[in-house]
Amino acid sequence: AATAGGELAGLLEATGAGLLTSNSGRGAVPEDHEQVIGNFATTPAVRALLADADVLLTIGTHFRSNETADYTLGLPGAHIQIDIDKDALGRVYPATHALHGDAAAALTALLPHARPAESGWTDRVGAVRTEVRALLHDNIGPQAAICDAIRAALPREAVVARDVTIPSSSWGNRLLEMYDPRDNVFPRGGGIGQGLGMGIGAALARPDAPTVVIAGDGGLAVHLGELLTLAQERPRLTLIVFNDGGYGVLRNMQDRYSERRSGVDLATPDFELLARACGLPYLRIAAEEHAGPVLGEAIASGGPTLVEVDLTALGPMKVPFTPPVRIPGQ
Template sequence: MHYATGGDLLVAVLRELGVDTVFGIVSVHNLPLVEAVDRELRFVPVRHEATAVNAADAYGRARGSLGCALTSTGTGAGNAAGSLVEALSAGTSVLHITGQVESEFLGSGRGFIHETKDQLGMLRAVSAYAETVPSTEAAGHILREAARTALTDPGGPASVEWPVDLQYAAQTDSSSPVTETPLPFPADGEDGELAAARALLASAERPLIWAGGGATRARAELAELLHVTGAGLLSSNSGRGSVPEDHPQVIGNFATTPAARALLADADVLLTVGTHFRSNETADYGLELPAAHIQIDIDADAIGRVYPARHALRGHAPEVLAALLPHARPADPDWTRRVAAVRADVRATLHDNIGPQAAICDAIRAALPREAVVARDVTIPSSSWGNRLLEMYDPRDNVFPRGGGIGQGLGMGIGAALARPDAPTVVLAGDGGLAVHLGELLTLAQERPRLTLVVFNDGGYGVLRNMQDRYSERRSGVDLATPDFELLARACGLAYALIAAEEHAEPVISHAVASDGPTLVEVDLARLGPMKNPFTPPVKIPGQ
């Protein structure tokens, strides 16, 4: 096939991939790409390159597919790097395309505008795949190879730098459309491990399953395993929604609670699926797991890295679980009843502990349809109850920065809302995190998705403030100037509402979610009142 410019080729490849919306910032070094996308698809002009990648990331997560971001070279690509780290941490499918100086002068160090030293090296450090387009004949192949890598488990972002002269030139494309790479199971030499794991699972009377992000690809198999065994299901934050969280056997992201720890202590088999046991989900690695541990992961390096695995099964979760299912047996009925009791206990305890914020959690869940994205920035409400108590029924609805970086929530929410325009989206953010990319309020006003932005205003960085109040004698860097959010919303052309008491939550949230456009809802935490116990993250402080 022949295309008049690189932009026309990019549009053709994106159409093959089912991508209809691209996020980015226009530049002299990506103009042919932006012009073609804007003409043929939808181009969303965000206000920062980091947001372009965050929005593309969440667009892909919300659709269960690929997202695309366009940035400029040099500083623009550097601005995107932090969000590429997030996509790499999460294993999400992002195609990041950035510009470059003219191909004749690549690496010359002449000092062209936007030029930087070893941009490709920087991109390789924060991407699962990174390559330079060397010619007009190779561009199609490189774009599709990048997309294939991003879409193949364990996933991650793929970055392509494209010299601007080659973007303007006519393209010849003879490469084939992207196809999935088969993932074999069992891997060589693992037949014995599979047989041993089957025998252990068949012997279990008190089984537990732990679902991580890799389990989201095996929803049917995981639900069937719960049905056959009566096991309890714990999850990491990334695995939420693999089985709908109103299922009576789903305990959820509560592994470090006292009741769940006791359940783990009494379990005779633990089957973990695609989880990397992050520090914030294991009490900074202080959580104890059963010795009889079967671990499934596509990443060989992940198996046994944090907790020992008696049986290591390397492969794609759907195929591995399908191989185990015929050997699963029902658990002791008393164990299944205990699982249901623990599920109810941990939720009731957290609902009580968060005090007046429980009214907001309840109002959000009541206002949203069963399948709707809730994007959460790193803030106390997200970390304490948004990541646990606010039920998820589909992993595509569960959007949050898995790497823990603050300030990414609004960009993710915009991407998710535009990916699924027929359903409302809710974003939970703190005033400190929102300030990191405050300019994206203008993107929100310009694109006008069905998005409710709930800003929890405590005048700074509440998580770190609570840590300092608990462990230090003074506060440092946590108390921040906060805008008048009503005036700010008005200046941006956004609807505004205030929650300052529990009784405000239901009418304010339901009205905002039902609207056809964006609304900024401010939660005045000082007037709402405190949680029963201040939230602090599960990190170790030396000497404490």
């Protein structure tokens, strides 16, 4: 679907339908489009929308566990599935109508048969879009200021590379708007530590646009050597390190599901000293009011900057982030 954005947008306009995306599908239609709900399929409001929908059309989506709440997401009985891989059709969820083919060609063939949705449906889509974004914005507490500041400081064409960390998994993969699939860079396999290397590659490939990398202190520790690559190549890259002194996602899971912590509280470097040792500019965010000025300065600098977000000083999310996993026996 990422290569069929024009056809997909045409189908949205013709039908008044809402568009949900997986993480990989973000930006196929720019996320400021009023019918793009985005990567919010498992929220209560979207579940209710799916329950009332007459038909669901899915394009190239493989229904990963993270994006179906461990396969608990309910779909409408009428499910049209398009995929270029015939083995993907009906593999995870049943498909009432399985269409084996290229996304753009299939959507072009469907478009003449499109009819507008019933009165009020598109308005409901817009209301759900607004609701899920507002709820997430509220739930992430002081980190909302950072999300807002990143988008405000970036031009419309800019790469956002995200390592696997709480800010990415909670709001970077959903609330931080994407306008083009090529701007949406993240490790699709889910492994930590890859974000900085991916961001450096993206920044060097597109030198005329800024790149932002979102990483955690634990994930960055896996590839600290890439800081030297960043210092050597000096691309237009702002590395935002969210420092909570450990593996935050695993810590939250252990706090919720077990009686003790193990291997989640980590020794963390002094990032100001580390940046200085690598010859990198350093800035720090320790309060919501720091986000706009600090990120504005870093992104406008035209070169690399390490920005540390001190999560202890900034304060906790309103609702702690825990992945949608099921623990056997619980």
